[in-house]
Amino acid sequence: MNIYSFSGPSGTGKSSFALELAHQLEVDAIIDDGLFIMNGCRKAGTSAKFEKSAFKAVKRAIFSDDAHVEEVRVALQEVQPEKLMIIGTSDRMTIRIAERLGVGEIEHFYHIDEYRTSKQMKMAKFIRKTEGKHIMPVPFVEVQQNFFKRLVMKGFEIFSTKKEKIGETTIVQPDFHEDLLVYKTKDFTQCIRQVCEDSPYIMDVTKLQFTLYPLPIAKLVLVYSSNETERMDEKLYMLQQQINQAFDEQFEIEFDTIDLQVEHLASQKKPLKIKKQAAVVEH
Incomplete structure (x- = not known):
């Protein structure tokens, strides 16, 4: 299995761009915020966005729980993707996740600032701070409404440069999100x-x-x-x-x-x- 890392600061648009990058690299499997996603469908794991506190969300995202690790490991062994992309806030985080899942060393490292301008990343952070919106790189039907007290809605469809649909996203507002900034x-x-x-x-x-x-x-x-x-x-x-x-x-x-x-x-x-x-x- 070829392992790819895609990292960048929180709230800069990684999950929004992940499906497009995976398509470019011909990667069919993604690890993002505790989820194992294959061809746009959740295969195993629980999203960190389902947690009730930021501390628990971080622990979930880095696979601190052994039962969580085992669930995703089993699913990876069953599916055996040819390529796997691990998404995190830093190279250090993606390396740690790869070690926890036992998938081998990461061979390719990519970063959000290679694909998004400073203006775009700052606006993504601004939206996170003012609207509390988080993106999940899975279709709306893959997200269970009862995990959230607040917003869950369809995101957007992702298309290739050839206008081929390559995936969908879902917008959520986790319970652990801090108070929003309000501007008029x-x-x-x-x-x-x-x-x-x-x-x-x-x-x-x-x-x-x-x-x-x-x-x-x-x-x-x-x-x-x-x-x-x-x-x-x-x-x-x-x-x-x-x-x-x-x-x-x-x-x-x-x-x-x-x-x-x-x-x-x-x-x-x-x-x-x-x-x-x-x-x-x-x-």
């Missing part, structure tokens, strides 16, 4: 407005459009200082960087694009009030 639309727009207010080059913002998902996008129409027209492009680029940095510091997410349009020039700064604002926060 105005929290995001006020962050943008404050950076503009602090800029000596921006006299006014006449329009602001903001969309949060799938990655943040902002479009601003500005009144620019008539006294600062030299190297305007550089100063506007600096403003984009400052807005993105402020977002990263406050919400730990980054913009996909920030579009700045100068409407006209003025010599005096006005109290910053958005005259027209369209802010959308939706999937």
Whole structure:
């Protein structure tokens, strides 16, 4: 059996991408969060997401329980997959799982940051912190509703580059998830407005459009200082960087694009009030 490791920090989108990566590598079996999954179906094990506390979830994911180990070992021996991918938060974790299951040494190591940008991983973490959503790389029918007190819903279908369906996911909200962070639309727009207010080059913002998902996008129409027209492009680029940095510091997410349009020039700064604002926060 060829053993593959796929790792990355918690909440960065590993389970969402696992089926696609497994398809690319022609891997038919996956170990994820305590589950043994074969061709999209649960064969053995219990998901760590079924646990009632974060501590127990970690213990489940690393196969600390001997009975859990034996159940998955037996299933692996019966099915005997040609290739097996072990998913974890680090190489150290996947190596430990491989040792516990007795499947041999890991021969290939892959990491989420090889396939996802920093922006995408931060947004995945943001969704985890604000919505508590966890992805399981199995179809909805494979997940037992009674394990959860809260959300269980169909995720999305995974397709290959040739438009072939290669799997499905399920979205769950485990009982052990910490309290969610709550942000309102105005929290995001006020962050943008404050950076503009602090800029000596921006006299006014006449329009602001903001969309949060799938990655943040902002479009601003500005009144620019008539006294600062030299190297305007550089100063506007600096403003984009400052807005993105402020977002990263406050919400730990980054913009996909920030579009700045100068409407006209003025010599005096006005109290910053958005005259027209369209802010959308939706999937």
